[in-house]
Amino acid sequence: MRLFEVLIVVFNILLIGWILLFKNKSQRGPLIGFGVSAIIMLVHGLVEGMRWPMIPAYVMTALPLVIFAVRLKSKSRLPGEQPARKRSIVKLVLLTLLTVIYSSVAVVLPILFPIFTFNKPAGPYKIGTVTYDWKDDQRDEVLTPDTSDKRELMVQVWYPADAKAKGKTEFYHSEPDIFAEGYSKVFNMPKLLFTAFGKVRTHAIENAEISNAESSYPVLIFSHGLSGTKMQNTFQIELLVSHGYIVVGIDHTYSSTASIFQDGRVAYYQPIDMTSTGPMDQLNDQWVGDAEFVLDQVEKLAANDPEHRFTGRMDMNHVGMFGHSFGGATSVQMVMKDARIKAAINMDGVLYGKLRIPEEGLNKPFLMMSADSSLEALQSTDNSELSDLGKKLMERFDHIADGGNYWMTIKNMTHMGFTDIYLLSPLFQFLQKGNIREAQSLINEYSLDFFDHYLKKKPLRLLEQNIGEHPTFTLQKD
Template sequence: MRVFEILLVVFNILLLGWILFAKNKTQRGLFTLFGISAIIMLVHGVIEGMRWPMIPAYVLTAVALLLFVIRSKSKSDKAKGQSTRKRSTVKLIFVTLLTVIYSAVVVALPLMLPVFTFEKPRGPYKIGTVTYDWKDNSREEVLTPDPNDKRELMVQVWYPADAQAKGKVGVYHSDIKVFAEGYSKVFHVPKMLFTSIGYVKTHAIENAEISNAEATYPVLLFSHGLTGNKMQNTYQVEQLVSHGYIVVGIDHTYSSTASVFPDGRVAPLIQEENKSIADLDHANEQWVGDAKFVLNQVERLAANDPDQRFTGRMDMNHVGMFGHSFGGATSVQMLMTDSRIKAGLNMDGILYGQRRIPEEGLSKPFLMMSADSTVEYIHTSTDGPIDMKKEVLPRFDNITKGGNYWMILNKIRHGSFTDFVLFTPVFQLMQGSDIREIHDLISDYSQDFFDHYLKKKPFRLLEQKIGEHPDFTILHDQI
């Protein structure tokens, strides 16, 4: 809950308690307290913005007024006899019970559907961001029936910003109605449960000046998971950017939660029915094509940005890629097929794609991060359209070959790698661990990996933590 939300809820609950239990209540005192409540609600609405989970809190003042009237009437009737006094006592108990239940709802709703915040980035850089709409006229859009459609992608770039940068701070989602609809499809719950996300802000300043602290910055591509979106790992992206990286996030159109184009067009989520591992391998080729196209566009920006922001500022000799789930699989495929990608990170992605990791391992630096629950699922699942143990498990045989790393995080789930678990405490309880600590762990080891291979810095964590630990295990084959 936000500051004025907490203040409003606490004040009104105390107000109800005063009405129910305090003696010698005056009409003047009542109006004074109601006035304070109204002022708090007004300030909350102006500064923070009103949202539907707070509706019970908004009407609490009216409920308190009603209870005061009932209480006053009961007090005036107490001389009517013993039976009347008994009825008045029962009424008071009943009203008190209803008030307690109502107050619990007032507190629970905004807590269960919070306006969550991202941790302040720990690096020395502020964060700037800019968004692009890029169309690949060489590729048809295979997910729409129109044969004239070309593949069009929304891409967001985060970059180290000037220390004096000021401006509008970007929101997490620019069109919450569209994304609430998409999340409703993904999680199979009413879209109204996601509207509070529209108030979430990031730390990125829109169109900020790029920092001159370094001549150039390494570039990282980010690919989301199926049904995810380019914003889904903001906690991780912001930490990386604050430590001197330019991150390029790709929305894989029609496979993302939603894509909103500058002219207002919306590409909704199309949930394809991939019946076999061959279907998923084939579908991944489109994502690889997206990544290659975006990297081509980034090279053009680095050479000649029309806005002059990135011209000569992107270190295209040190490019990495990371992704979650299907985007993690895409990162592995790009690592194997695109010479421009120097290092790759796969976060809990099944190794879908047309190419297998060779027996000698990848010839480039690679870090695999997995949830222990996912590893167990791959080892044991034989039901469903894909026999994981038979068809998928062998693809993991050579992950660490050639000196690479496999980090298995304990007591977490597939979604733990994303922001989605911040949406509600219900999701966080399902993880079984402190999600903020998990996110810090993922961000720290991601940065350590890329710092070593793209910035040539000594390892701080990865190499020193090989083996089993309470929160994770790192597997590593020496070259």
């Protein structure tokens, strides 16, 4: 809960308790208390912004006045009423019970649906960001009926910013209503549950001046999961950028929660048949095309940025890629297909795509991160049809760690634990057996160690030293 949210809830509970339990009060006291409560609520609305989980607390602001009015009225008992003593005891018990129930709801709702914060990035750099709307005139958009449509992508770039950079940090979602609608469609849950994303701020400052601490910075391409977003791994992206990387996030149009183009058009997620490998492999080929196109555009920025921000500042000789789920599979395809990608991380992505990992391995630096629950689901024999599909998909993992690469399996981990989504509510975190913040810290530490070594030539601090079984993960290398 935010500061003024805590203040308004605690003050109102104390105020109601005082009114109920202490009788020798002037009429002026409760009125003053109500006025203070109203002022706190006003400040909260102006500074933090009002939201639906706080509705019970807002109503509690008016409750002291109601109780005060009832008590004034009860001073003159009508003929036929119960004796004052008996009536006052019953009333006190009922009001106390209602106050306890109502106060509990007022406290629990904002706790279950908080305005979460991202951990402050540990690196020395501040974070700048800029967004692009890029159209690939060489590729048709196959996911719409209009044959004249060309593939169009929203791309966000995060970069190390100058230490003196100032400005308001960006919201996690600039169009919260659109994304709440998108999340509602994807998860088949009420839109109201996702409105908190609209009040969450990141650590990125739009159009901040790029840092001059280094002449250039390695580039990382990020590909989200199916129905995800380019900012779905903000916890990880900000950490990498703060340590001196430029991260380029892609919204894979019609496969993302929502793509909002610069002219206001919105492309929501379009479901796909996930029960067979054919359609998934075909869609992945489109995502590989997206990544190649975005990498082409990034090269143009590095050579001659019209805004002069990235000209000469992107180290295109040291480019990596990472992704979650379907984006992780795309990272594997790219590291095999595109010579520009020097190293890649796949976070819990089934290996969809046309290319297969050869027996000798990838022959490029690669780190696979898996959730134990995801591997268990692929190996499950509960359903014969799904079991056959899972067996075929698991065969694609046969040589994933061959050739000196790494495979980390995180224990008590779920597929969506690799993203920001569980930060939205403790209710989602019940799906995650382990602590989500600790899991994200583990992901960040090993992602940074991997890219630092293979793109910045720094000594390995964790990967090589921690092969084997550990309480929270297993790390193997063949």
